[in-house]
Amino acid sequence: MTSLFWRDDAACRDADPRIFFPVYGSGRSTKATAEAKATCATCLVRIACRDFALEIGDDNGVWGGLSIHERRTARARRSANPSLSWDEVVPAPRPPLDEYFTSRIKVDDDGHTRWIYNGTSLFVDGQRRTPGQVAFLLGHGREPESRIHAECRVHGCITSGHLIDDRIRRERQAIQDDIAA
Ligand code: SF4
Ligand SMILES: [Zn+2]
Structure with a gap:
């Protein structure tokens, strides 16, 4: 089972879930997604979070700085070329x-x-x-x-x-x- 021990350090730990899990089509989802991604850009556990979401196939909200669409695209790219690592498919820069x-x-x-x-x-x-x-x-x-x-x-x-x-x-x-x- 994939470990979730990195969650304690998540930058979104106390964030409003409506930002990370917006109701799509609500008109505010684009803004919420951008806000969520800005938080992910400061998150020290972004790589672990990204890998977790990509591996369990979670298709809700923003994880690891990636939207649902971006995660689906990443999975499709890796399925087409399984020798690629997630870093090669979707690099996640570490915050300073x-x-x-x-x-x-x-x-x-x-x-x-x-x-x-x-x-x-x-x-x-x-x-x-x-x-x-x-x-x-x-x-x-x-x-x-x-x-x-x-x-x-x-x-x-x-x-x-x-x-x-x-x-x-x-x-x-x-x-x-x-x-x-
Ligand atoms: S990368 Fe984003 S979604 Fe993942 S733990 Fe960090 S802030 Fe939360
Ligand atoms: Zn001292």
Whole structure:
């Protein structure tokens, strides 16, 4: 069975269902579809959502940034050429992770950052990650090499410059060893 674990991170989680599932022919469906697609463009789980809708063949509303018609077209294209991946049939650009992340944090006056979103993890590049791991990834431009911790010792702080992993510890130690040598 296809997993729905990505749903917690859906940008449409609290959206008005009339936008994502408009009554077609109501006169407002074109506008609603455009609004839904704009939300999908900011959604971090868009690829998982698109694949789910294409694979289960859901033919209601907007899923993964695609209208019913676009999903039918995509399925027809893939049926004609099963070697294509969904990405090759209907690419789903990922929204900028930093914008998504920034909209869910609050930076205190003293520079410590808190995660203020309900979910406690994010679905990024096919993996579930904690806000701290994402902060580290964005701030340091790489994955953490070990468990990370906030050296400011402020509980829950995810300011990237306050987060360190084993590699940073090793690099600091190497600098200290050089100075001492
Ligand atoms: S891609 Fe669109 S429909 Fe799918 S979860 Fe995200 S916002 Fe909702
Ligand atoms: Zn801090």
